[in-house]
Amino acid sequence: xxxxxxxxxxxxxxxxxxxxxxxxxxxxxxxxxxxxxxxxxxxxxxxxxxxxxxxxxxxxxxxxxxxxxxxxxxxxxxxxxxxxxxxxxxxxxxxxxxxxxxxxxxxx
Amino acid sequence: xxxxxxxxxxxxxxxxxxxxxxxxxxxxxxxxxxxxxxxxxxxxxxxxxxxxxxxxxxxxxxxxxxxxxxxxxxxxxxxxxxxxxxxxxxxxxxxxxxxxxxxxxxxxxxxxxxxx
Numbered sequence: 524x525x526x527x528x529x530x531x532x533x534x535x536x537x538x539x540x541x542x543x544x545x546x547x548x549x550x551x552x553x554x555x556x557x558x559x560x561x562x563x564x565x566x567x568x569x570x571x572x573x574x575x576x577x578x579x580x581x582x583x584x585x586x587x588x589x590x591x592x593x594x595x596x597x598x599x600x601x602x603x604x605x606x607x608x609x610x611x612x613x614x615x616x617x618x619x620x621x622x623x624x625x626x627x628x629x630x631x
Numbered sequence: 632x633x634x635x636x637x638x639x640x641x642x643x644x645x646x647x648x649x650x651x652x653x654x655x656x657x658x659x660x661x662x663x664x665x666x667x668x669x670x671x672x673x674x675x676x677x678x679x680x681x682x683x684x685x686x687x688x689x690x691x692x693x694x695x696x697x698x699x700x701x702x703x704x705x706x707x708x709x710x711x712x713x714x715x716x717x718x719x720x721x722x723x724x725x726x727x728x729x730x731x732x733x734x735x736x737x738x739x740x741x742x743x744x745x746x747x
Contacts, residue, residue, distance in 0.1 A: 556735075565635075565724050565738035566675070611674060618665070619726075619736060621674045 526550075527614055527622035535628040539601055544625045546612035547594045553616055555588055555595045560609040560624075569597075571615075602629045633659045635727050637739035644715055645747055651711045652742045654725030660705035661727035665736065666698075669722040681708040715746040 527548045536542050546555070554573045558566035570579050572588035572595060579586045583606075585598040599606055607629050613619040634657040644650050654664055662683045667675040679700055680688040687700035699711040708727075712719055722743055726736040 558738075563722075563741065563743070565637075565726075565740045567738070568735060571735065618677060618680065620677070623674045626672075 527612055527620055529610075529612060529622035529625050531625060532623065533626050533628075535630065536602055538603060538629055538631050542599050542602055542627065544597045544610050544612075544627070545594070546596065546622050548614060549593065550614070550616075551592050552614035553592075554614075555592070556613045556615060556619070557586055557595070557597055558611040558613060560611060562609075566609075566611055599627075602627075604629045604631045633657075633727075633729055633737040635725065635737045635739040637723075637725055637742050639742060640740065641743040641745075643745045643747065646716055647714055649711055649713045650715055650744060651709055652723055652725075652744070654708045654710070654727070654739055656706045656727045656729075656737070659727075659729045659737075661708075661729065662705060664702060664708040664725055664727045666700065666708070666710050667724045667726070669724060669741075671722075675724060678710075712744065715744070717746045720744055720746045 530545045554571055556571045557569045560566040570586045575590045575592045577588040583600045587596045610625045612622045636655045638653045642650055664681040666678045668678050669675045677690050678693045681700045681702040683702045683705050689695045697713055702708040722741050724741040726738045
């Protein structure tokens, strides 16, 4: 069983601050995806990272995939209340395995 | 982008009854759909992989006779929770792969099941 561990579990910050969420696994995945989920809705894909060492930027969000393709991080710069949500990482190896998620709250 | 819908969005039923949840890919064909379950403040747990025209593949610990999956067409998969009990109350989410390729799954909005 491939396990993905996310940290921290909860994160509460003030608007304008930066935050980083980590996703670690003991297994190698062919790709890793980050999702954001609002309460009562399905997850929405933010990014897919495929290559070890890859860095992708999506406006204020920066995603990194570790060289060994076992870990990843999501960094948000100047967080806004609209960034509040559950952030999930998921490793793909013929099927998606989700981490436990990080609940991010950005206070105005 | 690709859209996946679920129906109903929420359902309340009595213990012992069966409930059917539909998952539809609205603007693309999906030979493979997935069913997940998510308990409050927890992550998504894959229940089964639904393949059009063949039997579903269930994850370890998921009872195939309790969670019946039918994928009769390239745009529709159904999950039937049979003889539902309060512990089956959860948020059920489906996702679908586009047949044309890529490993991006498009997720439905989820169905909230409450068993009284």
